[in-house]
Amino acid sequence: MNIFVLVKRTFDTEEKIVVTGGAIQEDGAEFIINPYDEYAIEEAIQVRDAQGGEVTVVTLGGEDAEKQLRTALAMGADKAVLINTEDDLDELDQFSAAYILAEYLKDKEADLILGGNVAIDGGSGQVGPRVAELLGINYVTTITKLEIDGKTVKIVRDVEGDSEVLEAELPLLVTAQQGLNEPRYPSLPGIMKAKKKPLEELELDDLDIDEDDVKAKTTTVEIYLPAQKVAGRVLEGDLSDQVKELVSLLHSEAKVV
């Protein structure tokens, strides 16, 4: 089985994030594998261990993303590919990412492609489905269970808390939802071997992609942090006075009525 996993390097939203001048401060931020992509990597390794084959993890980005790829290799992926867009593109959006990934994947004869259901930074959830669309293969998003039997794949997908059971055929692209599995910690031997596993670096030229063809179709207008939560207020006094005060506050302060 020829398995590919689409992996994104994102900042850790559990750590402190600082926004200055409409951009997230990269220095000081912690970077991780997008957590949903970790489920995808784990699932890919499990499928490979059960069915044989090879797991290749692919990412788009700069030199720094090597760390996340090495982590995926330490978890057990066999090969990694870094499509380095650092020098060619200032901005990437879902369109550009999907286009580049699809160009890379189109002649790879992938049986199974896995990605995260969303990236916790951009949160669009578009890249996976777009790649499948461009490759002309089936896709199923937000899956919580995957069973492969020959060419047939039985899938449970999460639909807003409910489960939907479906069947699809390989080749297939799926995106992982929480609950699909419990991603393993990289093992120590895995960590020690990760550096020796193949990591290929490609640029747009290597994929015969013209910069103009992948220009972002969207522009980011503004980036800002959610407003600081302020302490709540407990109203006091007579119940009917409280109600009156509440209504007036909803009107004057919260401006919701």
Next chain:
Amino acid sequence: MNFDLTSEQQMIRKTMKEFADEVVAPGAIERDRTKAFPKEIFKQLADMGMMGLPFEEEYGGAGADTTSFAIVTEELSRACASTGITYSAHISLGGAPLHLFGTKEQKEKYLTPICTGESFGAFGLTEPNAGSDAGGTETQAKEDGQDFVINGSKVYITNASYAKHLALTAITDIKDGKKEISAIIVPTDAEGFTVLDRYEKMGLNASNTTELILENVRVPQENLLGKKGNGFRQFLVTLDGGRIGIAAMAVGIAQAAFERALSYSKERKQFGQTLSSFQVTQFKLADMAMKIELARNMVYKASWLKDEGKPFTKEAAMAKLYASEIAMEIADQAIQIHGGYGYMKEYEVERYMRDAKLLEIGEGTSEVQRMVIARQIGC
């Protein structure tokens, strides 16, 4: 000079930090209370290949360096020092002497199960009448045909209830009135060998500390570890490495105490201000951060020297001495910053202080470390 960790060391740190926070930390208070040995955690560590971290791959180890060992020990101890000491003793007291002095056959037989986690590693040196003065060993191993017959007792031996075998020191001969001490590998299920787990400790409650009683325990002479009569020198070498483990534990506990004190001081308000806005608290926290940084650097330096094959006796003693003393101080100050809350188990910092105290005693007391350093600087 280069102060960066290698990419492997960075990945080990990140992995172990997550593991410590997600798997080790949640049950730490409960284990301290119930004295439950962290068996499940070690099963997972074995699955992750951590139990044979610095040993050769041919015996099931991972061939990682001493800095990586220090990182793993620090991270485990940050979450739960009982888990930390169990790991540190397993590697640096249990596995290391086999790794350093064992024959190929001995390594295959005794080091491999330590690397896979099938057996915990332990080391029996201390006796009721031989602590700091380990030369005062009284346990005897008499040659009898092809065997040694061992009689004596050991105290305060970490991990022995969970070890299938361990190396211990015994007198094998007396020459010109001088004791000849050797190290011998003894299976813990040998006839006449009793392991007692009945101490009531101040801290490190979830770690296993035992008494060993040996009554006519018979082992073949091929179980001699290293050279006959070299037992004393061998355990000095072993302890040099072990001290890096104790120092790393101390850094972990100190880091945990500091983190809790810092975050509590930013939440707790008195006199209308957070504690962290009082300069006295800020200065305490600044001192903590500084001392931890210095201690960790010293641990890394001693580890680096060891990995480079350079002498590291002095640096390991300095790291152990400094780190254990600042861990005690920082745990104490962390409780102080928490006030009455710090005196309560729920806030964790009181456990740090009880756990940290051992670090000023085990593997050579602070006084002994000063003696080692004094000797090294030519006193």
